[in-house]
Structure formats: C-alpha cells, structure tokens
Amino acid sequence: MSEFSLATVNLKKSFAEQKVLKGISLQVKRGEIMGLLGPNGAGKTTLIKIIIGILNPTAGQVKLFGSKQGRNISEDIKAKIGVVFEESNLYERLNAYDNLKLFAGINGVSLKRVNNLLAEFKLETAAKRAVKTYSKGMKKRLMICRALLADPELLILDEATGGLDPISAEIIRNKVLELKKQGKSILISTHYLEEADRLCDRVAFISLGNLIAVDKPAVFKDSLHKNFLELSFAYPASNNFELSERLKSFLKPGEEYQLEDESFKLWLIIDQTVLKRAVKLNEEFKLLNINRIEADLQDVFKQVNL
Numbered sequence: 023m024s025e026f027s028l029a030t031v032n033l034k035k036s037f038a039e040q041k042v043l044k045g046i047s048l049q050v051k052r053g054e055i056m057g058l059l060g061p062n063g064a065g066k067t068t069l070i071k072i073i074i075g076i077l078n079p080t081a082g083q084v085k086l087f088g089s090k091q092g093r094n095i096s097e098d099i100k101a102k103i104g105v106v107f108e109e110s111n112l113y114e115r116l117n118a119y120d121n122l123k124l125f126a127g128i129n130g131v132s133l134k135r136v137n138n139l140l141a142e143f144k145l146e147t148a149a150k151r152a153v154k155t156y157s158k159g160m161k162k163r164l165m166i167c168r169a170l171l172a173d174p175e176l177l178i179l180d181e182a183t184g185g186l187d188p189i190s191a192e193i194i195r196n197k198v199l200e201l202k203k204q205g206k207s208i209l210i211s212t213h214y215l216e217e218a219d220r221l222c223d224r225v226a227f228i229s230l231g232n233l234i235a236v237d238k239p240a241v242f243k244d245s246l247h248k249n250f251l252e253l254s255f256a257y258p259a260s261n262n263f264e265l266s267e268r269l270k271s272f273l274k275p276g277e278e279y280q281l282e283d284e285s286f287k288l289w290l291i292i293d294q295t296v297l298k299r300a301v302k303l304n305e306e307f308k309l310l311n312i313n314r315i316e317a318d319l320q321d322v323f324k325q326v327n328l
C-alpha cells in the first residue's frame with residue numbers, strides 16, 4: 023500500500039499558448055489534509071481537474087493510491103475519490119433524499135448510508151424538500167454527502183467552503199477532521215486562509231502555475247519571525263515629542279510604536295526580556311490592554327505571492 027493517496031509528478035498544462043501549470047510535483051499522504059492555496063487563476067482548479075481525469079495534462083503524471091494513471095482513470099480508482107466543485111451538481115427540483123438515492127443507485131450504495139449521511143450533515147429534517155429551496159450552505163453539505171456516498175479514500179474540495187454560514191462551515195470542517203481520523207486523505211482548495219490554518223496538516227502555495235512551497239502552516243508562520251507583544255498604555259496627549267523620544271530610546275530594532283488620542287501602542291519582540299520590559303513600562307504608564315501578535319497564513323500568503 024502506497025504511503026501517498028495522491029502524487030503528481032512534474033505536471034504541466036497549457037491551453038493554447040498559455041502555460042497554466044508549469045511542473046507541479048505534489049504529494050498527499052494517507053490521512054493527511056492538504057490545503058491548496060493561491061490567488062485567482064493560479065491553476066488550482068486545473069490541477070484538480072487533471073487529478074480526477076476531467077482534463078489531460080500536457081506533460082507529467084498523476085499517481086493515485088500508488089498506481090500511475092494513463093489517459094483514462096479506471097472505474098475502481100474513480101470510486102475511491104469524492105470531489106466537490108464550487109458549482110452545484112445537484113438536481114434542483116428533486117429533494118435531498120431523492121438526489122442521494124439516485125446517485126446511490128448508480129454507485130450501488132445502500133439507502134442506509136444515504137440516511138446516515140443526511141443525519142451526519144444535519145439535513146434530515148429538510149430531506150424531503152426540493153433542493154432549489156435550500157440555502158447555499160445546505161446545498162454544499164448535500165454536495166459533500168453526494169461525494170461521500172461511496173466512502174472514498176480521497177476527498178477533494180475545490181472552493182467548497184466559500185461564503186457559507188458559520189453552522190454549515192462548522193459541520194463541514196468537523197466532518198473533514200473526522201474523515202482524517204478515519205485515515206482518509208483530503209485535498210482542499212480554498213481562499214479562506216484562517217480555515218486552511220485550522221484544518222490543514224500541510225499547505226501548498228501555487229502561484230502562476232508553479233508550486234512555490236509546501237509545508238506545515240506553523241513552519242510558514244514561524245519563518246516570518248512575527249511574534250510581538252502589543253501593549254496599549256494611557257497617555258494624555260500633552261507632550262507627544264517627549265513621549266516619542268522616550269519610546270524611541272526604549273524600543274529595540276524591529277519594534278514599533280504608535281501614538282493615539284489618549285493612549286499609545288507599542289509592539290515588543292517576544293524574547294526572554296519582554297516581560298521585564300513590559301513591567302518597567304507599566305511602572306511609568308497605565309496599562310490598558312495587552313495582546314500577543316503572531317504571523318497568520320495571510321502574512322505568509324502575501325510574502326509568498328510577492
């Protein structure tokens with residue numbers, strides 16, 4: 023059994039003169055949640071379409087569960103993959119139950135599983151209502167149910183969590199984490215960096231068809247060395263010049279301050295001396311607020327896509 027559910031090897035794709043993928047080699051391990059991040063037009067959807075065999079690559083290879091794929095992906099491999107795209111693939115006039123029943127019939131899946139999925143995704147009470155009356159979040163939950171009918175080993179979500187209400191987003195997130203616990207692999211393409219940070223074991227940054235970097239979110243964030251204590255102190259705006267001079271002499275290189283109406287803020291680098299220095303300031307000024315500021319994936323995204 024291969025360690026990887028999915029591997030692409032130097033995958034390239036051109037549409038006429040436009041080189042959309044320029045040699046992507048990406049691996050998703052079993053039991054791993056991999057995030058695919060990148061600006062609009064980076065090539066994320068094209069990559070996913072090649073992985074599941076909707077598009078053929080111009081060059082390179084896709085390996086699924088250890089086996090090299092040719093032009094057509096075999097039916098038994100297809101059955102191990104569930105995919106959710108941004109656009110709906112549901113029958114709007116049918117209700118949720120009949121939608122799933124239809125696809126369950128095609129895939130030889132039991133009606134018990136249909137009922138279980140509707141319950142897990144909190145769609146039981148609406149199951150007999152036409153899908154056209156559903157909210158965006160409910161439709162998305164149903165699309166995921168559809169993708170999970172055949173209990174796939176690899177679930178691919180392309181922009182599947184965008185613009186959802188918090189309840190639907192939470193149901194989907196919890197389900198993704200549960201699937202991971204069962205040893206399934208999940209590839210998520212998303213613009214929601216906070217979500218990628220919370221969910222993904224590793225994230226891959228794609229820009230202009232190149233794979234820029236792949237690593238754990240924490241490794242990317244740590245690499246930015248953004249780790250500050252943000253302190254706010256009260257200060258009557260009487261002698262700003264004197265205060266500025268005082269703060270300039272206090273701050274280390276890389277630290278900053280900002281004067282506000284009745285207060286000032288400063289950002290101290292978190293190191294072994296930070297608490298001692300914060301206490302010293304607190305003897306001089308009245309402390310209003312204290313926060314820890316760390317890099318997030320938004321900062322990493324900006325850095326990577328410069």
Ligand SMILES: Nc1ncnc2c1ncn2[C@@H]1O[C@H](COP(=O)(O)OP(=O)(O)OP(=O)(O)O)[C@@H](O)[C@H]1O
Pocket residue numbers: 037042060061062063064065066067068069
């Ligand atoms: N069938 C096609 N024919 C021609 N060009 C295409 C085709 N499909 C995609 N492209 C182009 O390939 C580039 C990458 O598109 P893709 O949809 O893969 O990006 P993406 O990273 O998924 O973007 P987004 O985040 O906006 O969904 C875009 O410039 C797009 O116009």
